[in-house]
Amino acid sequence: MDADSELFKAIGDATRRTILDELIDRDGQTLFEICGRLAMKHGLASTRQAISQHLAVLEQAGLVHTRRQGRYKFHHIDTGPLRSIVERWPIDREEPNP
Amino acid sequence: MDADSELFKAIGDATRRTILDELIDRDGQTLFEICGRLAMKHGLASTRQAISQHLAVLEQAGLVHTRRQGRYKFHHIDTGPLRSIVERWPIDREEPNP
DNA sequence: TTGACAGGCAAGTGGCTACTTGCCTATAAC
DNA sequence: GTTATAGGCAAGTAGCCACTTGCCTGTCAA
Numbered sequence: 001m002d003a004d005s006e007l008f009k010a011i012g013d014a015t016r017r018t019i020l021d022e023l024i025d026r027d028g029q030t031l032f033e034i035c036g037r038l039a040m041k042h043g044l045a046s047t048r049q050a051i052s053q054h055l056a057v058l059e060q061a062g063l064v065h066t067r068r069q070g071r072y073k074f075h076h077i078d079t080g081p082l083r084s085i086v087e088r089w090p091i092d093r094e095e096p097n098p
Numbered sequence: 099m100d101a102d103s104e105l106f107k108a109i110g111d112a113t114r115r116t117i118l119d120e121l122i123d124r125d126g127q128t129l130f131e132i133c134g135r136l137a138m139k140h141g142l143a144s145t146r147q148a149i150s151q152h153l154a155v156l157e158q159a160g161l162v163h164t165r166r167q168g169r170y171k172f173h174h175i176d177t178g179p180l181r182s183i184v185e186r187w188p189i190d191r192e193e194p195n196p
Numbered sequence: 197t198t199g200a201c202a203g204g205c206a207a208g209t210g211g212c213t214a215c216t217t218g219c220c221t222a223t224a225a226c
Numbered sequence: 227g228t229t230a231t232a233g234g235c236a237a238g239t240a241g242c243c244a245c246t247t248g249c250c251t252g253t254c255a256a
Contacts, residue, residue: 030232030233031232031233032231032232032233048232048233049233049234049235052233052234070232071231071232071233072232072233073232073233
């Protein structure tokens with residue numbers, strides 16, 4: 001599977017997008033932290049395994065990097081891969097007040 | 099279905115992404131033109147109906163606008179909706195040669 | 197009017213994927 | 227060592243979605 005497909009598949013799911021939002025808000029969370037915050041702030045009652053699989057997809061796409069430390073695994077967001085989107089289809093600059 | 103889901107679903111399919119590429123290359127094509135060019139340049143042997151449905155999804159997401167003229171329907175790309183992606187998850191600027 | 201051309205509508209099908217369930221490994225506290 | 231915590235692996239299931247098939251509508255040229 002090519003990198004493009006991985007990327008677009010990753011951001012194609014609403015739960016994964018919310019996970020990215022969470023990591024933007026607070027980078028370097030563990031799986032359990034993410035589960036808790038998704039449930040609290042977003043009303044998402046997903047199981048731990050579901051979130052874990054989502055994180056694996058995000059990592060596969062390069063949007064999330066992980067760092068192990070003891071029994072904890074911290075997740076860090078990397079928005080770099082998103083650059084390929086705007087490079088592929090350049091965004092028409094709006095001219096607000098010319 | 100909210101606008102976000104429409105957008106990400108639209109760009110989540112490889113054929114639809116190729117259609118956007120085609121419209122970047124040559125804007126304002128008809129359905130038959132797009133079918134032909136997808137087959138020629140990209141080796142995609144999709145039926146007309148399949149492409150038509152893809153265009154409907156792209157239009158629903160606001161990525162494509164259509165303009166009728168007689169029995170022709172021209173398709174125009176609009177990359178504006180993509181802006182919401184980089185606004186939602188700001189892209190870390192790489193510092194090439196500081 | 198008749199035929200060809202451009203496009204639309206709708207039902208059916210197969211494959212992919214998100215989610216669950218159950219069990220397992222590893223680290224740390226007691 | 228024992229227990230709790232953080233996370234992983236793998237099989238099964240259900241729902242969604244891309245694609246096909248068949249037929250229909252509207253436009254233009256002869």
